[in-house]
Amino acid sequence: xxxxxxxxxxxxxxxxxxxxxxxxxxxxxxxxxxxxxxxxxxxxxxxxxxxxxxxxxxxxxxxxxxxxxxxxxxxxxxxxxxxxxxxxxxxxxxxxxxxxxxxxxxxxxxxxxxxxxxxxxxxxxxxxxxxxxxxxxxxxxxxxxxxxxxxxxxxxxxxxxxxxxxxxxxxxxxxxxxxxxxxxxxxxxx
Numbered sequence: 771x772x773x774x775x776x777x778x779x780x781x782x783x784x785x786x787x788x789x790x791x792x793x794x795x796x797x798x799x800x801x802x803x804x805x806x807x808x809x810x811x812x813x814x815x816x817x818x819x820x821x822x823x824x825x826x827x828x829x830x831x832x833x834x835x836x837x838x839x840x841x842x843x844x845x846x847x848x849x850x851x852x853x854x855x856x857x858x859x860x861x862x863x864x865x866x867x868x869x870x871x872x873x874x875x876x877x878x879x880x881x882x883x884x885x886x887x888x889x890x891x892x893x894x895x896x897x898x899x900x901x902x903x904x905x906x907x908x909x910x911x912x913x914x915x916x917x918x919x920x921x922x923x924x925x926x927x928x929x930x931x932x933x934x935x936x937x938x939x940x941x942x943x944x945x946x947x948x949x950x951x952x953x954x955x956x957x958x959x960x
Contacts, residue, residue: 777937777945781883782840783857783865784811784932786821807858810931813888813924819863832893833921838862839869842917843906845949852907859905862896862919864930870943871920872952880938884931887938890922916951 787805811819818825818834825834843855857865864881874892881888896919902910937943 772940775939775942777868777939777943779866779868779881779935779937779945781864781881781930781932781935782867784808784930785858785861785863785865786811786819787823787861805858808932810884810929811863812929813927815924815926818924822863832891832923833896835864835890835922835924836862836896836919837864837866837869837871837890837922838896838919839871839917839948840865840867841949842914842919842951845917846906846910846913849913850907850909852910855906855910860898860902860914860919866935866937868945868948869937870945870948873941873943874920874939877940878925879940881930881935882938883933883935884929886928886931887926888928888930889925891925892920893923894921895919896921917949 784807785805786808813819813835814825816831818827818830822834824830827834838857838860840857843857843860847853847855871892875895876892878889878891880890898911898914898918900911902914
């Protein structure tokens with residue numbers, strides 16, 4: 771019998787965008803694409819978030835949903851002496867408070883919100899792009915390494931809701947360490 775660890779978290783933001791905003795040269799500015807901070811996001815097993823830019827894309831099947839601990843952005847802002855960052859600028863799909871993500875790499879876990887459960891598999895680290903220096907603050911790209919989040923594959927259909935949630939983990943987590951940089955190594959996926 772396996773142990774399941776329960777952690778109270780909060781889903782602060784759910785980014786759903788049909789297009790990529792950060793491509794090309796940063797000096798040319800971000801693309802003007804519709805981006806929603808949704809109250810709810812519908813996930814489809816193996817495909818991602820309905821309406822999002824990674825939905826159903828073969829290259830992103832194991833990494834269609836990206837999670838980010840807001841504590842990481844707060845730590846980066848403090849490290850760089852910058853004001854608070856707008857979490858949506860990092861372009862991660864699910865921004866959480868209270869979730870240490872690094873131990874979930876290669877693990878199956880779940881988020882329960884609004885009475886619904888969505889199962890995910892932590893696939894690989896979400897590496898930051900050089901755009902972070904432009905949209906957050908100079909130095910953010912380097913500071914975000916090791917704390918850019920976790921790219922996941924949805925294992926079940928369901929809906930995530932903004933607000934209080936529960937993270938169900940097969941491994942113990944240390945929520946107080948959610949903002950620490952950790953060099954993640956992707957697991958060999960079956």
